[in-house]
Amino acid sequence: MPTAEQDRTSRRLAWCVAHLLRHAPDHVVVDMTRRLDRQTLKYLCRDEWLAASTVTLLLRHGAAADRGYIARNPRVVGRPLPGLPGPARYARRRTPPELLPLLRAELGRDPEAEPLTAAELIALLRRHGRRRPRVPLDILALPHEADPGSLLAEHARLPLPAGSVEALLLAADLPRETACGLLAAAAAPADGRSWHRPAVRAVRMGRLTHEELVAHVAPARRTLLLGHLPARRSLRWTLPEQAGMQTAVMRALRPLGDDPRLWAELLRHAPAHPGPLPALVAGIVDGSLPGPDGAREPDPELARAVRHLAPTAAEPSGDVERELALASLAVPMESVEEDIRWVRDCLDRGLLTGVDVIRHKLPACWALDEDHWLGEVDHPDRHDHPGAVLAAHAEAYRLLTLALGEDPEAWWRTARTLPDFAGTLPHLLLRVTEGGSVSGRP
Template identity: 80%
Template sequence: MSTAEEDRTSRRLAWCVAHLLRHAPDHVVTDMIGRLDRPTRKYLCRDEWLSASTVTLLLRHGSEEDRHYIARNPRVVGRPLPGLPGPTRYARRRTPPELLPVLRAELGRHPDDGPLTAAELIGLLRRHGRRGPRVPLDILALPYEADPDLLRAEHARLPLPVGSVEALLMVADLPPDGVHALLATGEQATTGGSWHRPAVRAVRTGRVTHEELVTHVVPARHTLLLGHLPVRRSLRWTLPEQAGMQTAVQRALRPLGDDPRLWAELLRHAPGHPGPLPALVAAVADDALPEPAAADQPGPELIRAVRHLAPTPAEPTGEVERELALASLAVPMDSALEDIRWVRDCLDRGLLTGIDVVRFKLPACWALDEDHWLGDVDHPDRHDRPDAVLTARAEADRLFTAALGEDPQAWWRTARTLPEFAGTLPHLLLRVTEGGSVSGRS
């Protein structure tokens, strides 16, 4: 039986690991999960705000005990539970009786006469997937013969409607390559208001991680837009999901560095590039792209997304007041609430940004946890200062990338050091790597 001190150590390590895993590549996440002992993994699975990709990888590579604890984690909102997503979740769904005559007329037979063939299923999904996933879900509640290869080929020939793709991602028992194929809409991709729904649904139901989404979504402009999705009234990213997608997209954009010429070329070629984002970035970095067609001009949403993702942080103003605000990050207030009130006030007045908090707040584990400097609100987004959260996550991504790269051992040393480290995040990374400062501040 563990002692109270061992239990506290496991809890704190799990809390720190959960924050680190927000910024780590998928292979590092999998490696670090495998290094945790049983008590720490238990507390990690019960952590309040596990990232979507971490939950997906835990369920994909973890044990039955991991799935048990995640299934009972009330904070895992919208994430997959053991056995889900898949047919089990929707086994009780029945096709509405009023839809059956319509399907009978389209099929030329009664749907109850036998399972739908793969060709019949695809035909129905093409006809009924343009108004959201509800009717496709009703169709998929009927018995049907699954043929992932035919589905993949038909989608590559002519992409299925967005609603049908979303429904398939929710309920169909598809292999990973089938899921990845549905995320590729090719040159015939539409730019309507709901094009993003399958990507959001794929992450939220645990089909893919953010990193896998970046790899497989086609065309590249959609990936860039997903990295900074405009506010929508329908299904959208929550703030933690948006931050995770931003991290994955910026990781793919890393070869461009901070060269304005390369970023301008990215924006110029993105509208007409038919492939995934990593291929576009590699071609831009190698200057291996032909001249884009004159008709392929970036729209305002794409311009806004690329500008947000580019490494051009705004410099705050304030001079003496700003220096005092920076100094205050290293001096805890009398209470956590007072500390939160002060940081929020400085953010609102433009004296601090999320970048400053990540660089200068003590200790480093508090800087990585927005609850300790923004508080939280009763909303799936968790925080009501989204710009501060996104800029803080982006700066933390930059620091971790500069110091740790994709070395699992370096990430593990950071996780072991973080719980008891009293300095700032750049100083922590300096200690772990035994190199120079990575803060970038002169």
């Protein structure tokens, strides 16, 4: 039976690990969760800020007890957990009676008399999946023969509509390789209004992590757009999911560095490149890509996404109010509420950005937790300053990756040091790596 002090230590370590794992590559997440003792891992599974990719990896590699703790986590919504929506729930779906006459006319036979063949299933999914997944889900509720190999072959020949792909991810118990293949639509003639829904659904259902999504989504322009998805009224990223996708895309773009020529090449090749983003980046870096066909200009949304993901130099400012605001991040207020009010006011007045908070707020564990400088408001995404949150995530990823790389041991040392470290995040990384400071005050 752990003592109260041991319990407090485990809770605090789990809280810090949960925030670090939002910026870590998948193999580091798996390694770090295996290093945690049983008590700390229990609190990690119950953490309210557990990232979507971390949930997926814990469900994939964790024990039954871990899955049970995650299933009882009220903040984990929409994952394939016990008692939550998943393939089993959709398998119990029944086809509406009013749809059966239409399907009977299209097939020339009773669709319930015998299972749909693979060819019939694919034909119906092509015909009825152009809008939302409701009708494809009704079709998949009928007896059918779903061969993953034929599905992938037909999708590679001519991509299935987005609604049908989303329905397959929801209802069909597909292997991970098939789910990855369905997200590649290199031969698609054009992006429809709902092209992003299967990718969002794949992450939210726990099929794939953000990193796996980046590795398999095609064409590359879709991955770039997913990294900074425009506001939409339909299914879209939540703010934590958008931050996770942004981090995964930035990790794939890291070989470009801060060379403006390579980023210009990215924007030139991205509109027409049929492959996934990592292949595009590798081709740009080694100069092996042929010139793009025609003079196809990137659409405004793609250009905006690339500008958002590209590294930008901080503009020096000698404004006295800004200097005072930066200095105030290192001075604890009398209460957390007063600290939150001050930071929010500085953000609203343009004196601070999310980058400033990550670099200058102490302790580092508070800087990584938006609740400690934005508070929690009545908003669907919990925070009403999405720009500041995304900027903070991008800067935290940049600092952590620059200092720790993909070394699991370095990430583990950082996690062990973070709970009791009183300085800023750059100073923490300086101590852990015993190298030069990664901070450069703007």
